Amino acid sequence: MFLTRILQDFAVFGWDFVLSLTNILAPLRPVGHVVPEGHPGAGGHWPEYMPPKEGDSRCSCPGLNAMANHGILPRNGKGIPFKDLGELVRNTYNIAPSFCFFVSNFSANMLKRNYRRDTFDLAELDVHNGIEHDGSLTREDSVHVPDQGTPHRPFIEELLASATGKDKEGNTILTIADLSRYSAKRRVDARTSNPSYSLSFFHKMFASSNSSLLLTIYGGRVDDLEVVLLEERITEGWESRVRSKMGLTIAALNMTVLRVEMGIDEKQYAQSIKQI
Template sequence: MYDSFAVIALRRISLGLLDALYNVVLNAGVMIWDVGLTLINVVLPSRPAGRVVPAGAKGAGGVWPAYEAPAPSDSRCSCPALNALANHGILPHSGRDITFRELNAAVRASYNFAPSFCFFVPNYIAGVLGRSYWTGKFDLSDIDVHNGIEHDASLARVDSFHSNDQGKVCATLVQDLLSSGTGAGGNLTTHDLSRALGRRRTHARNNNPQYSCSLFHKLFGSSNSATLLRIFGGSTKDLQPILLEERLPDGWQPSERHQMGLTLTAFQPTVLSIELGIKEEVDGSLSGQGTEKAKVQ
């Protein structure tokens, strides 16, 4: 009997080591691929501003499929960009039974992230959920496992301690963010996002008794903010419907115009610039905000 237990234990250890080795090799391969795409972007001309979404794809020329707000039975998550794809029917409108490969293709075509980026993130989500990237499916709400990729101190959502539905927009937080732009026309800048995240983290820490924000989740928060600049150009005019209604404006096209899309390599300087510029404030007050629960749509 003890021999059998030993064999089972050794088998599990072996499988764990093989999985770990597989992930190391896979991630190394993705990084090499990503660097190669970054170099290709240096030499190839950028896509025309009005034709970033490829011809034949939904949203080509800025003509997006009709927007339909989610029904109560539809699944939504903490990511406005993914919810927008579902609201426009680019992902299933129900937000359910989505394959990770389907997610890859939709994000690639709609937002012009690089293929390496579009594989890496869904593959990571699949790992968090314990599913296969190649064969697995998920509902949008599944990805909001707390402290998986969903995290405290979001700029568009109240903390999960205050709400168990991370698919709901917090209008107060979004409006506070959009009103903080100091760039041309009131657009958001790197400094604005650092400042907003600093306030938000302090406020969350002071008002959420279960607050946690590891270095990984801080960087993930800065990555989300960097997307507002790199894909949406920091435009508060465009971000208003995107963040509040989770709707892509007519005529909108990604700001990222490189042929191979936004790579992980090219993305990191923006992420680090935002994160390194964060200074958490003493009281973390947010203009116009009462409690965390206020104005959740």
């Protein structure tokens, strides 16, 4: 079983490498045509947004919750086949199939379910220290708030207010340095307020991968992130800022992940609050 998983991971990374090379050679998807024709969101037209109702299942992931709020995943967030998740995520956000398979398959293994046959509810993804971890950007730690399905507004407002960048059109954007700085703050604050705080190397990399999705899929754009992080809604007309032909690969995301994670300086942040 263990050996099968290692071999499978190698196969996925090989596949991802081929897709990354293809992205270097192939032309970008044209603006306005990132979502394939016939899929929800094509031409910037997203299915109607409806916030979750009492009893609906939501999780700590803004990207997946937004899909359920638009009916791209079941609106009640329940009974989602693992094997369908990858393709839906891929078409919605232009993420490479290798990456989508890796995360969906990882989630099935985490829940000890069968990737091909089984389903899950969104809230089930919040196994603590599975993918979900302490010191997140948009959620309080699960020790304080066991239901991770609702965004924590003060963190999100603070994160977005920390943006220092501008893109070519003059839009305010979060930069790699902004994400590193805010992640350092969240980790130090969480360690101080949570007696059972833990964040392994593996979960640090997960955390920085999620930060990097904000920088790539959303281009760090504060106006778009405000909507997706606070309301878990996709703005009409929005499309992924990733335009590569085969979508965002694991290899491409990792270039950003390493820069975010290496820039996180918890000591410096801890010192700065002592001096106040």
